[in-house]
Amino acid sequence: MKAAFWGLGGLGLGVGLMYWSDPRSGRWRRSHLQGRAVHAAHEAGSAAGVVKRDLTQRSRGLFLESIGRFRSETVDDVTLAERVRSALGRVCSHPGSVKVAARDGVVTLEGSLLLEEFKRVIPFIGRVRGVRGVENRLLPFAEAGRQSELQGGVARRGPTRTFGSAHWSPSARFFGALGAVSLASGAIQRGGVLGALLGAGGLVLGLRALSNLELRRLTGIGVGARAINLHKDITVNAPVEEVFAFWDAMQNFPRFMTHVDEIRVDTDGRSHWKVKGPAGLHFEWQAVVTQRVPNKLLAWKSVQGTSVENAGVIHFEPTPKGGTRVDIRLAYNPPAGAIGHAFARLLGVDPKRQMDDDLLRLKSLLERGKATGRETVTRESLSLGRGGRESLMH
Numbered sequence: 001m002k003a004a005f006w007g008l009g010g011l012g013l014g015v016g017l018m019y020w021s022d023p024r025s026g027r028w029r030r031s032h033l034q035g036r037a038v039h040a041a042h043e044a045g046s047a048a049g050v051v052k053r054d055l056t057q058r059s060r061g062l063f064l065e066s067i068g069r070f071r072s073e074t075v076d077d078v079t080l081a082e083r084v085r086s087a088l089g090r091v092c093s094h095p096g097s098v099k100v101a102a103r104d105g106v107v108t109l110e111g112s113l114l115l116e117e118f119k120r121v122i123p124f125i126g127r128v129r130g131v132r133g134v135e136n137r138l139l140p141f142a143e144a145g146r147q148s149e150l151q152g153g154v155a156r157r158g159p160t161r162t163f164g165s166a167h168w169s170p171s172a173r174f175f176g177a178l179g180a181v182s183l184a185s186g187a188i189q190r191g192g193v194l195g196a197l198l199g200a201g202g203l204v205l206g207l208r209a210l211s212n213l214e215l216r217r218l219t220g221i222g223v224g225a226r227a228i229n230l231h232k233d234i235t236v237n238a239p240v241e242e243v244f245a246f247w248d249a250m251q252n253f254p255r256f257m258t259h260v261d262e263i264r265v266d267t268d269g270r271s272h273w274k275v276k277g278p279a280g281l282h283f284e285w286q287a288v289v290t291q292r293v294p295n296k297l298l299a300w301k302s303v304q305g306t307s308v309e310n311a312g313v314i315h316f317e318p319t320p321k322g323g324t325r326v327d328i329r330l331a332y333n334p335p336a337g338a339i340g341h342a343f344a345r346l347l348g349v350d351p352k353r354q355m356d357d358d359l360l361r362l363k364s365l366l367e368r369g370k371a372t373g374r375e376t377v378t379r380e381s382l383s384l385g386r387g388g389r390e391s392l393m394h
Contacts, residue, residue: 054170075130077102091124093153105132115140173209180206230330234359238366243324244295256361
């Protein structure tokens with residue numbers, strides 16, 4: 001076991017030395033890493049101040065809340081009713097559909113409520129400070145149906161525990177990082193199977209604390225194409241018809257997107273993508289157009305079972321000066337989720353930066369008729385629409 005561990009460690013060290021000492025790109029990589037290290041040091045100093053303030057405020061709030069629980073107080077009916085209404089907004093998507101009345105510490109709830117929320121509303125209201133009892137006159141409905149008062153609304157899941165929420169507070173992330181360090185220390189001291197388990201737990205906990213992402217998004221398991229989200233908007237000084245037609249011709253993408261090697265579009269509208277990834281790896285998948293509104297919207301997603309699940313939607317909006325505002329939202333799930341995304345960035349492959357560069361080349365192409373990527377591309381050499389039926393130049 002130890003021999004295998006040291007062997008893998010030596011292999012990883014050798015690969016790392018080759019990567020950073022590469023005579024062609026090693027100097028840039030080392031300089032880039034140094035700059036990121038300086039930036040990380042500044043970020044760490046700022047984060048320390050945030051954690052300090054968060055710990056101070058939470059400690060003070062916990063202290064005052066604890067005192068309040070042991071202090072007996074007389075609450076008038078109006079104040080108690082307002083407390084209950086405020087609490088309803090945390091666990092109920094339609095608090096306005098519930099009428100609240102209070103008398104001598106007994107709260108009466110009357111109105112309509114969704115069944116899934118009904119199960120947690122009564123216990124939660126019973127814990128409101130000053131409530132001595134709850135009289136339930138609520139009518140639960142399994143679905144909103146034709147109940148006008150239950151239409152719309154924002155789902156409320158109620159208060160979550162510190163470490164059970166999707167986004168951890170600065171204090172929770174700090175203690176999570178401390179826990180990861182403790183587990184890693186225990187893994188080094190114990191070794192063996194138990195040490196490996198402790199090390200794995202420390203790694204997961206550390207990544208969760210540092211990234212503040214749910215474990216599903218970190219690993220890419222069970223989130224579909226929504227592990228990593230990218231958003232960009234750009235204004236192009238070209239008519240909306242021309243800009244939309246350009247995006248509609250997906251076979252043109254490799255000529256200005258440096259990381260896309262090839263896109264083949266079938267007669268049924270399904271496209272086959274071949275994309276260059278980190279460390280010289282290549283990924284392939286198939287995608288289908290899910291929505292297409294000429295000159296307004298274009299959306300697509302990868303077919304089920306692809307190695308890199310992805311989806312995207314582009315909105316096109318004409319500007320008063322005859323240009324086009326392009327709003328692009330992309331989501332993808334690389335191998336190993338956000339962990340794979342972070343590893344790709346460590347190797348110098350940043351999808352956000354790539355998208356920025358590609359959009360600048362697109363803007364130059366549509367505005368000036370020429371863009372420089374792996375080759376010089378002109379508007380005359382690109383086709384419009386599905387199948388490339390017409391030229392971009394009129």
